[in-house]
Amino acid sequence: MRKALEIILIAMVSATMAQPTAVDSSANVTELLSSMTLEEKVGQMTQINLEMFFNHETMALDEEKLAFYAGRGVGSYLQSPYAGGIQSDNTTGWNASQWREVMSHIQTATLNASRLDIPMIFGIENVHDGTYYRAPHSLASKSVRLRRSI
Secondary structure, eight states: OHHHHHHHHHHHHHHHHTSOOOOOHHHHHHHHHHHSOHHHHHHHTOEEEGGGGBOTTTOOBOHHHHHHHHHTTOOEEESOTTTTSSOTTSOOOBOHHHHHHHHHHHHHHHHHHOTTOOOOEEEOOOTTOOOOBSSOOSHHHHHHHHHHHO
């Protein structure tokens, strides 16, 4: 029994020694910021509404616009092309697979255009009863139905 405990203890100590050491993130951030141009810093502080990248009739992504903004180093995208409500094809949002596909595509375009491999961040704001996926999800959606029935 003692021998088994010794072996387990040695294995645990060895496993912790194999772990990477803590990285000084502030030094990494300082290094990254010092290597960025002013244009790249401004781009990283810019947030673009994703709605402007889509044709609202076909819901097709405008690749030229995406390439333009990715080339400017835009760091953040917000919303959904469905933020304005139901589209002409009567859809109200994407399912999880469609979200993943679009976000992966935009992330790839962003990384391909980034000299420093800085990924984009993405945000969804749902305070104003937006519809971002195929299900009602905010409290206000219930009140809209009630208003129609009055």
